Amino acid sequence: MYRSGLQITLTLSDVTPDKREGDTLFPTKPKSDDLRIMKMSTSSSKLLAFIVLSVFPSLHLSPVFAGEAPDQQVFTIDDYFKIQKVVELSLSSDGAMLAYAVESESLEENKTIRNVYISATASGAEPILIDTIQKAKSLNWIPGTHELAFLLSAEGADQVYSIDTKNNKIRQHTYSDDTIERFSFAPYGASLAWLKRTDPDFVPSQISPDYKRSGLYERLFYGEEGVVIDSENTWAFDFLDSERLDSKVRPSSELWLKRTGTETFQVEVPGQVKRFYWSSDASKLSITYAADYMPKEDWFSAYSLGVFDIMSKSFGALARARPRSEMGIVQYYNGGEWVPGENQLFVRRTIKNGVWGPGEISWALINLDAVDVLEDKRHIWKETEIYSRDSEPAFVPVDKNIIYSNKTLHARKSLYQITSSSMEKADILKDVQGSVSMVRFSIDFEKAVFVNQSLTRPPEIYIWRKGFEPEKLSRLHKQIDEKQLPRVKEVTWKSKDEVAVQGWLLEPVGDRSDNNPWPLVTFVHGGPGFAASDEFAFYFKTYGGLWPYPLEVYALKGMAVFIPNYRGTRTFGNKFGDPKSLDGEPIDDIVSGIEHLIAQGIADPNRLAISGHSHGAWLGPMVMMRNNIFRTGSFAEFTQNFVLSYSLSPGYLNRDIQDIKLGNGASLYEDPQRYIDISPEFHYAGLGTAVLFEAGAKSMAVHMMGAPKAARRAGMPVEFVVYPQTGHNIKLPRLQKESAERNLDWFRFWLLGGEDPNPAKARQYERWRKLRSESEKDN
Numbered sequence: 066m067y068r069s070g071l072q073i074t075l076t077l078s079d080v081t082p083d084k085r086e087g088d089t090l091f092p093t094k095p096k097s098d099d100l101r102i103m104k105m106s107t108s109s110s111k112l113l114a115f116i117v118l119s120v121f122p123s124l125h126l127s128p129v130f131a132g133e134a135p136d137q138q139v140f141t142i143d144d145y146f147k148i149q150k151v152v153e154l155s156l157s158s159d160g161a162m163l164a165y166a167v168e169s170e171s172l173e174e175n176k177t178i179r180n181v182y183i184s185a186t187a188s189g190a191e192p193i194l195i196d197t198i199q200k201a202k203s204l205n206w207i208p209g210t211h212e213l214a215f216l217l218s219a220e221g222a223d224q225v226y227s228i229d230t231k232n233n234k235i236r237q238h239t240y241s242d243d244t245i246e247r248f249s250f251a252p253y254g255a256s257l258a259w260l261k262r263t264d265p266d267f268v269p270s271q272i273s274p275d276y277k278r279s280g281l282y283e284r285l286f287y288g289e290e291g292v293v294i295d296s297e298n299t300w301a302f303d304f305l306d307s308e309r310l311d312s313k314v315r316p317s318s319e320l321w322l323k324r325t326g327t328e329t330f331q332v333e334v335p336g337q338v339k340r341f342y343w344s345s346d347a348s349k350l351s352i353t354y355a356a357d358y359m360p361k362e363d364w365f366s367a368y369s370l371g372v373f374d375i376m377s378k379s380f381g382a383l384a385r386a387r388p389r390s391e392m393g394i395v396q397y398y399n400g401g402e403w404v405p406g407e408n409q410l411f412v413r414r415t416i417k418n419g420v421w422g423p424g425e426i427s428w429a430l431i432n433l434d435a436v437d438v439l440e441d442k443r444h445i446w447k448e449t450e451i452y453s454r455d456s457e458p459a460f461v462p463v464d465k466n467i468i469y470s471n472k473t474l475h476a477r478k479s480l481y482q483i484t485s486s487s488m489e490k491a492d493i494l495k496d497v498q499g500s501v502s503m504v505r506f507s508i509d510f511e512k513a514v515f516v517n518q519s520l521t522r523p524p525e526i527y528i529w530r531k532g533f534e535p536e537k538l539s540r541l542h543k544q545i546d547e548k549q550l551p552r553v554k555e556v557t558w559k560s561k562d563e564v565a566v567q568g569w570l571l572e573p574v575g576d577r578s579d580n581n582p583w584p585l586v587t588f589v590h591g592g593p594g595f596a597a598s599d600e601f602a603f604y605f606k607t608y609g610g611l612w613p614y615p616l617e618v619y620a621l622k623g624m625a626v627f628i629p630n631y632r633g634t635r636t637f638g639n640k641f642g643d644p645k646s647l648d649g650e651p652i653d654d655i656v657s658g659i660e661h662l663i664a665q666g667i668a669d670p671n672r673l674a675i676s677g678h679s680h681g682a683w684l685g686p687m688v689m690m691r692n693n694i695f696r697t698g699s700f701a702e703f704t705q706n707f708v709l710s711y712s713l714s715p716g717y718l719n720r721d722i723q724d725i726k727l728g729n730g731a732s733l734y735e736d737p738q739r740y741i742d743i744s745p746e747f748h749y750a751g752l753g754t755a756v757l758f759e760a761g762a763k764s765m766a767v768h769m770m771g772a773p774k775a776a777r778r779a780g781m782p783v784e785f786v787v788y789p790q791t792g793h794n795i796k797l798p799r800l801q802k803e804s805a806e807r808n809l810d811w812f813r814f815w816l817l818g819g820e821d822p823n824p825a826k827a828r829q830y831e832r833w834r835k836l837r838s839e840s841e842k843d844n
């Protein structure tokens with residue numbers, strides 16, 4: 066924060082509650098004297114401020130509102146850029162060595178900084194940063210060794226290398242003109258399989274100038290002849306982004322295998338390989354692939370599963386994806402994780418209508434000694450809800466009796482054990498609070514490393530040893546650990562139809578002044594399947610940053626933050642994740658949650674705000690237009706006009722998502738009124754909400770052009786900001802900070818009446834004061 070002259074701050078004392086209260090790795094009962102707060106009423110604060118200004122008129126007074134703490138003690142926007150997110154984690158097969166990669170956003174260099182570390186897992190071991198592998202990715206220890214394998218660029222194409230930690234010698238394992246995308250050493254380390262892209266034009270980092278010239282954008286703006294547009298597969302974004310690739314291009318890939326002392330050969334698969342797993346005896350590979358027979362619109366998500374026998378060099382399809390039926394139903398398969406010592410593997414089946422939504426997900430354990438081609442017998446499938454990332458196996462079998470699953474349940478990531486009737490949190494993590502991810506076991510399953518974090522604790526790496534409690538191995542966030550963070554509560558309530566809903570509440574530090582309720586910002590997450598999870602700075606940092614909303618800082622500036630996991634959110638069951646209407650139960654869930662907080666005396670009904678990104682930037686305005694209770698709002702990266710959006714989207718998206726999920730089965734041309742009804746910008750009349758709209762220049766800027774105009778016509782204070790070099794997510798750190806500060810300033814101005822005294826923001830506040838004045842005149 067900019068300071069000029071003497072700054073006088075009126076706030077709580079510098080002794081604040083334990084910021085980890087109720088949220089340690091192993092929770093302990095807080096001491097009774099941990100909470101020592103000097104209370105000051107709002108009226109007393111205002112009086113003291115008046116006296117100070119009267120006696121010392123030249124002093125600069127920066128108001129601090131109820132619930133705020135001095136900047137020197139609290140987590141600030143700058144601290145988001147000190148977070149080191151663990152993006153890769155690998156444990157050697159004997160559990161003695163650890164390798165991990167962390168990423169942070171550098172404001173100074175305006176880019177993502179990546180560091181790779183190697184460390185022993187013994188207590189007190191210090192991690193080592195080796196300069197020669199700082200650009201390495203896909204870290205994996207070669208089984209039975211302390212040799213770390215990885216991908217590293219060689220003359221423009223990523224290849225497989227390894228470094229021996231005993232002598233730091235590096236050796237190269239693949240020599241291809243094409244980029245290696247994925248690799249895996251066999252369980253005994255003697256064989257290597259890798260997936261390479263044979264079409265370099267498809268790899269964004271290797272797009273040739275000639276290929277860019279052949280893209281739609283280049284042909285439209287630099288071509289010399291007319292262009293025939295494929296409306297079934299063309300987006301509005303194709304006209305805006307010179308580097309955008311055809312999202313329906315089928316990449317060309319090849320799976321290769323090398324065995325010690327034998328030849329290197331290509332594994333023939335009837336399609337494009339997505340991922341693969343070795344069997345424990347290294348005799349087979351399970352392969353997930355996009356079959357050549359699948360139509361273009363299904364090809365990217367509808368996978369099949371097969372098995373390749375190494376000795377006979379033969380491939381067999383175990384479970385074949387089914388093309389979309391006349392009813393729009395598509396069926397596909399994932400999985401392939403092997404049970405150690407067994408000729409058995411896991412298969413996941415998904416059946417859904419369209420490409421959006423959770424669908425019906427089930428799993429089966431298949432014995433290959435008894436099954437060659439999987440048939441859809443009802444008795445073998447068990448319903449589940451598993452959404453694993455591409456880099457994470459969904460199942461981790463210890464043996465045929467103990468089976469773990471990496472999954473998120475009720476917005477908490479962890480390792481769960483599959484039982485005969487349900488999934489329960491794994492015993493090794495039963496006392497660990499918060500979210501757990503990237504669990505990596507030693508080959509004997511007597512050691513495991515994992516990343517643990519929560520809404521109030523940044524990520525750190527821990528090790529579990531059989532018979533002992535988990536121990537922290539990393540110290541990535543010493544500075545942040547010393548900062549004051551908001552209090553966090555899990556909240557549950559009943560929606561209008563009595564369905565239980567869950568969410569999170571970030572509260573300012575200290576007690577509410579005079580027992581008055583807090584101003585409340587409701588944040589509507591995107592997706593809608595994306596769950597607001599128990600992770601640190603979850604929206605600011607997840608997947609490299611979704612949108613830089615400084616939710617934690619809102620709370621530390623005196624505004625409570627409510628984050629509902631409304632219906633449509635995954636991890637709460639398939640039924641919860643697939644509401645009947647996207648503008649029905651989800652809106653009821655959010656509004657009933659706000660009403661619950663008001664009834665509890667937590668939220669001030671006269672100082673409510675709402676915000677959202679992506680799907681949340683449509684659902685949030687829908688809540689706002691149907692419930693005229695919000696003083697202000699902020700929304701990023703989604704249309705407010707589905708008539709326009711429908712026209713600017715490709716035909717396959719109209720049919721697969723918009724007709725099914727938004728039009729209740731009808732297209733825009735069949736039921737235009739339905740699309741008008743779910744377009745917020747047609748319904749702003751009568752609202753006085755001050756709204757900030759944000760968009761990426763390469764993404765939704767054109768889609769959102771009408772929203773600020775419609776809001777202004779309705780007499781609403783409005784500002785529209787478009788960020789350069791930005792798609793659906795802001796990736797440049799300086800733009801992230803700009804957006805974060807703008808949103809914080811916006812909510813403080815409209816909810817609390819506060820302004821940042823930084824002279825660089827003078828013009829911003831001039832605009833906003835003018836908007837406020839015009840709004841007051843209209844009302």
